[in-house]
Amino acid sequence: MNQTPNDKARQRLQMADIARLAGVSTSTVSRALSGSTLVNDETRTRILELARSLNYSINIGAQNLRMKQNRTVGVVVPYDSQTRQHLSDPFFLSMLGSLADALTEQGFDMLLSRVDAETLDTAAQPFDSGRVIGIILIGQWRHHEQLNQLAARRVPIVVWGAQLPQQLYCTIGSDNVAGGRLATDHLVARGRRRIAFFGDALLPEVAQRHRGYCEALAAAGVEADPRLQVPASFLPQGGGEAVAELLRRGAPFDAVFACSDLLAMAAINALRQHGLRIPEDVAVVGYDDIELSSYFHPPLSTVRQPIRAAGRALVTALLALVDGAAGESRQLATELVVRATSAA
Amino acid sequence: MNQTPNDKARQRLQMADIARLAGVSTSTVSRALSGSTLVNDETRTRILELARSLNYSINIGAQNLRMKQNRTVGVVVPYDSQTRQHLSDPFFLSMLGSLADALTEQGFDMLLSRVDAETLDTAAQPFDSGRVIGIILIGQWRHHEQLNQLAARRVPIVVWGAQLPQQLYCTIGSDNVAGGRLATDHLVARGRRRIAFFGDALLPEVAQRHRGYCEALAAAGVEADPRLQVPASFLPQGGGEAVAELLRRGAPFDAVFACSDLLAMAAINALRQHGLRIPEDVAVVGYDDIELSSYFHPPLSTVRQPIRAAGRALVTALLALVDGAAGESRQLATELVVRATSAA
DNA sequence: CTGAAAGCGCTAACAC
DNA sequence: GTGTTAGCGCTTTCAG
Secondary structure: OOOOOOOHHHHOOOHHHHHHHHOOOHHHHHHHHOOOOOOOHHHHHHHHHHHHHOOOOOOHHHHHHHHOOOOEEEEEEEEOOOOOOOOOOHHHHHHHHHHHHHHHHOOOEEEEEEEEHHHHHHHHHHHHOOOOOOEEEEOOOOOHHHHHHHHHOOOOEEEEOOOOOOOOOEEEEEOHHHHHHHHHHHHHHOOOOOEEEEOOOOOHHHHHHHHHHHHHHHHOOOOOOHHHEEOOOOOOOHHHHHHHHHHHHOOOOOEEEEOOHHHHHHHHHHHHHOOOOOOOOOEEEEEEOOHHHHHOOOOOEEEEOOHHHHHHHHHHHHHHHHOOOOOOOEEEOOEEEOOHHHOO | OOOOOOOHHHHOOOHHHHHHHHOOOHHHHHHHHOOOOOOOHHHHHHHHHHHHHOOOOOOHHHHHHHHOOOOEEEEEEEEOOOOOOOOOOHHHHHHHHHHHHHHHHOOOEEEEEEEEHHHHHHHHHHHHOOOOOOEEEEOOOOOHHHHHHHHHOOOOEEEEOOOOOOOOOEEEEEOHHHHHHHHHHHHHHOOOOOEEEEOOOOOHHHHHHHHHHHHHHHHOOOOOOHHHEEOOOOOOOHHHHHHHHHHHHOOOOOEEEEOOHHHHHHHHHHHHHOOOOOOOOOEEEEEEOOHHHHHOOOOOEEEEOOHHHHHHHHHHHHHHHHOOOOOOOEEEOOEEEOOHHHOO
16 A cells, blocks of 8 residues: 555665765765765765766655654644535635745645544644644634643644633734724725624634624724624635525615625625625625635725735744744734725 | 754653553564554553553654655645746635545545646655655646656656646546536537637646537537637636636627636626626536535536545555556546526 | 764564 | 564764
């Protein structure tokens, strides 16, 4: 099923082969390859060329073992055990890409795994077995407790998500309260007063966005109508369902703040299906600023999460943790991007 | 920056510790942990419990080195060096998820990396350095030649994409010709005759879908109008641009076959922006059947690519290759999913 | 400057 | 049943 000892595994050439071919010892080859100055220039060049021409590449596993080091980081994406659904939100893909870039920049590899959100402790397995030096977890969901346990077990772990009270683990996230505030302030400034909120407030990040939403309304002297708070899921059908529910409740509304761009777009489609015009009848603001948003028709207003910075911040935080630092949680600044769906 | 030798790396307990604590030799611990029958039941239980209670986990790196085995597979996603764009198509995320599942099923880990499409040979690096037993590459694009070179170098590699003439590497893909045929046959059956094609025919997969499209038209005795062939890119703006171009050309059309669902959805939005009704004025069929499609308004007709099967097939093919088998390319069956955008 | 030897954490003959 | 020993592919003292 895989490289078995008996197989042609022998084919892969190793340092000893290069040494023999170059007429030196493996020590010298090792030194040459690692750029040590303790080796004759002529010898080094010869070895380097030999290695290159034979396409030799050092065996990282052996090197790691010997040097007790490791340059790979585990990235885990929890999935819902009920639906076992693949995350379909492009935001996650962007985050993955951003992480991959940030890790590559620092010379680290990325071991990706999906784990059942209900048994989140398995997320630490690649760490326990020494395959990775730490874990970056994308998707806090409702697993605060399990994450705390991992941290208590001294697993170096950084989570993309909201900062919560009594939190033992390190989180990096966007400033969700400020984000919710930005979006809602903007809608209020556009003269909207009946602003619906789409999102599952059981999720910490959404709860914080909701807080920002409430703060903005309060600041404007508008009372938050509970009928306008719709618990929309991030599943693909969430947007349509939320619109249906909102209409069913019959409370008038002139705007929607949706907790993800995908949710916003699905909602816009559904609203139109019911004859409502965007933004004339209903202004909409999303969250994330995925690439698609600017090409949507009409282009979507949204709260931008700084994805590139996020990847870098996650990696930086993890490496600090691994180095024994405290692991400071951070909230990245969000930014309002005004486009057509909230123009009027 | 990472686990340095001097650090607290010593903290991590190893087999010798367990052995000492259990009052046996490391051999016995090793045997107990691997479930060997050559060890006293009582001893085994004691060791197992000790290990579990201390949260001991075997060091995979050392194990791999000793056993000359490796259970991790490299998955690489090329990116365009111009745009350095993160793939934003949910189809890729689904594929990644499907691969992760298939690999997990078989007890393999996944090392994910993004590489510049222009220097695709770097894709083999994790293989050359012995970190992975082979490579699964998602995104054939236009890199047939470079892929051939990798295969010629005997790198075990399987590519998600189209089967091409003179191909040295193994591909798994959906049956693109059949897919294009299915979509177009369907539109023809719905009475459409002026069917536009959206896709970049320089990409092998798209070219094959285009062939299926042409075959279907020919079979129906409809002549393919070159003005209806629009080279749309898979970038987020591709759909809108394609619609603009099509309208600019001024050729009448009553349907669109788009080479991805995302393209189709973007196109639908743009078409509507121009006052066209879907499906009355323009019927639309996409490609992929991403989850979002069924929740789009109106629900999108599309050609389903069997994602779960794809992940499994890719993994199966790679493992066969690694085992020294020939590495048979396969085309997975596609399926037409009729929804509202082609209903009328 | 270079080589010999020890050892990273683990497994597998081979003995007892 | 269990321990002893050698060694996976590499790096690194320590001697020359």
